Amino acid sequence: MVKILHISDTHISHRKFRNVKDSWKIHNRVTWIEEDYCLGLKQALDIAAEVKCDYLVHSGDFFDIPVGRNFSGPSEYSRTFTITALKKFFEITEFKIPLIIIDGNHGTYLTRNYSTIEFLQAAFPKNIHIFTNYQLKDAIRKNTPLTLEFDDVKFFLFPYLKFGRLENWAQEYEKWLQNNQQPDPEKISIAVAHGMERGMDLHELILNYKYDYVALGHDHQQRKIKKNAWQCGSSARYTFAERNQVKGVLEVDVEKGKESIVKTVKIESVRSMKQIDYTLNADLTTVGFEKEIRNKIAEFKNKFDGDTAVRFKIKFDGAVLLSNWWGMEDILNEIQKEVFTDKYNILEFRWDAGEVIKRAPVSLQKGAKLYDYLIEDPVVDFERYIRSLSLENEKQAKQFIEIGAKVIEEVFTSTMSSTIDEEEVE
Numbered sequence: 001m002v003k004i005l006h007i008s009d010t011h012i013s014h015r016k017f018r019n020v021k022d023s024w025k026i027h028n029r030v031t032w033i034e035e036d037y038c039l040g041l042k043q044a045l046d047i048a049a050e051v052k053c054d055y056l057v058h059s060g061d062f063f064d065i066p067v068g069r070n071f072s073g074p075s076e077y078s079r080t081f082t083i084t085a086l087k088k089f090f091e092i093t094e095f096k097i098p099l100i101i102i103d104g105n106h107g108t109y110l111t112r113n114y115s116t117i118e119f120l121q122a123a124f125p126k127n128i129h130i131f132t133n134y135q136l137k138d139a140i141r142k143n144t145p146l147t148l149e150f151d152d153v154k155f156f157l158f159p160y161l162k163f164g165r166l167e168n169w170a171q172e173y174e175k176w177l178q179n180n181q182q183p184d185p186e187k188i189s190i191a192v193a194h195g196m197e198r199g200m201d202l203h204e205l206i207l208n209y210k211y212d213y214v215a216l217g218h219d220h221q222q223r224k225i226k227k228n229a230w231q232c233g234s235s236a237r238y239t240f241a242e243r244n245q246v247k248g249v250l251e252v253d254v255e256k257g258k259e260s261i262v263k264t265v266k267i268e269s270v271r272s273m274k275q276i277d278y279t280l281n282a283d284l285t286t287v288g289f290e291k292e293i294r295n296k297i298a299e300f301k302n303k304f305d306g307d308t309a310v311r312f313k314i315k316f317d318g319a320v321l322l323s324n325w326w327g328m329e330d331i332l333n334e335i336q337k338e339v340f341t342d343k344y345n346i347l348e349f350r351w352d353a354g355e356v357i358k359r360a361p362v363s364l365q366k367g368a369k370l371y372d373y374l375i376e377d378p379v380v381d382f383e384r385y386i387r388s389l390s391l392e393n394e395k396q397a398k399q400f401i402e403i404g405a406k407v408i409e410e411v412f413t414s415t416m417s418s419t420i421d422e423e424e425v426e
């Protein structure tokens, strides 16, 4: 039997720049929210040392950045914190516990074949074993396994790859998996994968093969996926959707050919998140709106204290006149300014009105009608214009007319909406 401690999605160096109070835990050194994620990792490592596991497994998203088109790397503060915490962990466990980390979709320069977990391995080359997106692509190209073998156990690694994006990728991935990643019939076989959407970033075979345990990451909600396969969840609350989730790591006793014994060890969340749902309607005046918003934040009208300050979000739905919404946004911006003085114990104050239907003000509706009057049928008029160009390619001309008709229809009939507030992906 081996004991695994399964941790995941630590998202170290997660930082917020918009809709947060410009406040530092230690002046000019680290902000409160960045520190929250460092403390999540610290707790996970403390648990790993305490339960005396044989292997420590991290199933991806160790660092939060770079991600997507954000090419900034982790801050020096977070790097230093991480190296210090790992050094302490290895020292108190006498450098006996191997740490295995795979790449998630965060913390890796996807287009540059470099991952931030490489410097962790460079710092502890004998204790840390990393598996990057790049190594995975290389293994697929060369049709070679991505495994790590010890005396008693064999790991099968699946760093993040959205293989389902293209059909030929999916075929190649499946072929590689069948050829190289099947469980070892003799040894305890453990798969480590970052992904949750079956057929897209998590292959069905990883769940169907008879691994003795599958350590999954990417889904921030801890859950059992099937017998011997668990999503560990993140070590600190990340999006507001996670505001009520309990966070933790998994202590797993794995025996060959048997059902694993999985135990949750809770991680205390330092930061509370609060979301309020608010339905707008056409009768609401800006004065009434302001009063209600102020009521909703009244309970936090205490002196700011970074240790207990809340992250706060208002989620709007319903319908409102666009001209009224502009006034409401002004009010929200004013309140935000006030909230970020020391009079409120609020660290983050944001709102999301992506689902609100905003009707154009009457003046704009009249404008549209005037245009209707001048041009009897905009679609017919557009077709006339395209025809006047005497395009030789009839198929192309028809496509232009079709697209034009769609655009005109959208412009004249759809309601106005703004872009949805950014909330980060897992």
Ligand SMILES: [Mn+2]
Residues within 6 Å of the ligand: 060, 061, 104, 105, 106, 194, 217, 218, 219, 425, 426
């Ligand atoms: Mn992820």
